[in-house]
Amino acid sequence: MRRWLDMLASRQLARRIVLDAGMHGLAHLADPLCVVEAMAAAPVPPMFIAAGLDDPVAADSQRLDAALQRLHSPCAAHYYAGETHAFHVMFWRAQALLCWRDSFEFLQKQLPVGPS
Numbered sequence: 001m002r003r004w005l006d007m008l009a010s011r012q013l014a015r016r017i018v019l020d021a022g023m024h025g026l027a028h029l030a031d032p033l034c035v036v037e038a039m040a041a042a043p044v045p046p047m048f049i050a051a052g053l054d055d056p057v058a059a060d061s062q063r064l065d066a067a068l069q070r071l072h073s074p075c076a077a078h079y080y081a082g083e084t085h086a087f088h089v090m091f092w093r094a095q096a097l098l099c100w101r102d103s104f105e106f107l108q109k110q111l112p113v114g115p116s
Contacts, residue, residue, distance in 0.1 A: 033060055049076070052095075
């Protein structure tokens with residue numbers, strides 16, 4: 001019961017902060033993706049995006065992907081059906097292993113290692 005009350009209080013506090021920020025013209029700070037979406041140029045490094053499609057914030061990953069595509073920024077977005085938030089830490093799951101393979105492949109392309 002205590003945990004539930006703490007979670008409810010956290011949500012109420014977050015809602016109050018967002019509403020207060022909106023009244024002071026700072027609502028964009030509650031959604032950092034707005035910064036990337038508003039960029040005209042791409043001073044961002046290559047990004048690997050991995051999201052489970054059952055993740056409550058998967059839409060944010062898709063927004064980031066779209067913004068980076070628009071900026072022609074190096075980006076690789078991978079979406080994994082049936083997975084939720086932070087699924088990649090469950091390394092015994094097939095989709096988590098695939099995610100790690102995808103991320104290492106991305107790193108290999110972006111940061112090739114070889115004889116100098």
